Amino acid sequence: MEIVVLLKQVPATESLIRIADDGVSIKTDDLKWVVNPYDEFAVEEALRIKEVHGGSVTTVSVGPEKATEAIRTALAMGADKGILITDPEASRYDGLTISRILAATLKEIPFDLIIAGQRAVDSDNFQVGPATAEFLNIPHISMVIKQEISNSKIKCHRTVEGGTVILEMPLPALFTTQRGLNEPRYASLPGIMKAKKKPIDIKTISDMGLDVDQIKYPMTKIAAMKKSGIMITGDSDQAKAAELVRILHEECKVL
16 A cells, blocks of 8 residues: 655654744744654554555655655654655645645555545644645545545544544545554664665655745735734733723723
8 A cells, every 4th residue: 555644744743933034933043953844644654554454654845955854753753755846935835735735746656545644733734644645636634633545435523522433435536634543653773774775755845846936925925924913911810801801991991
């Protein structure tokens, strides 16, 4: 079975995020970069499926060349190869633009199953997995906590408000991960050493046959980022509550 994992490199959740001078991006100096946590679930589930059904696991990412570090982490966990579509402007692209790039890449490689994190912890837009499936014209199920594959079909347990539902779809297909699906493994020292020899294919936007000018103008963009919030102080809880109400009424004009 040919399995593809969509991967993104994001700032570690404990990183101090500061707004850059342009007001629409963050300062990247001194940030620690890691594999998106939900994508780690995707890598782990892909490896478990491979252990049962055979085949290979390929990770695909869009980002700057630094994103090869995230791909190497997945390779150290046990993935077989990686593909990076490198673009220094990738951090400014919206979810639909990233999905369009990923879909163009995936049309060039064989796959039976695509697994993606339900969301990236930096942009939080939940778009990339489902939109990629739509661009590829394949079925998808999101927020999966359990899966079973048999007879060229995959049955997924999906979380919904108040419970779970069980859905089935034919392969090839895509599903996105939810917490509870698995516990990602740590990369072993032998795995880290082997990862250094595993291939990473680095491509550009133009290599995918996409219109670079069109990609540069996504459908959505960040207009501005807000600075840090207001710290409310007071001698008692009652005083703090009164100050909060005053701010909401007099300054924010929402009450």
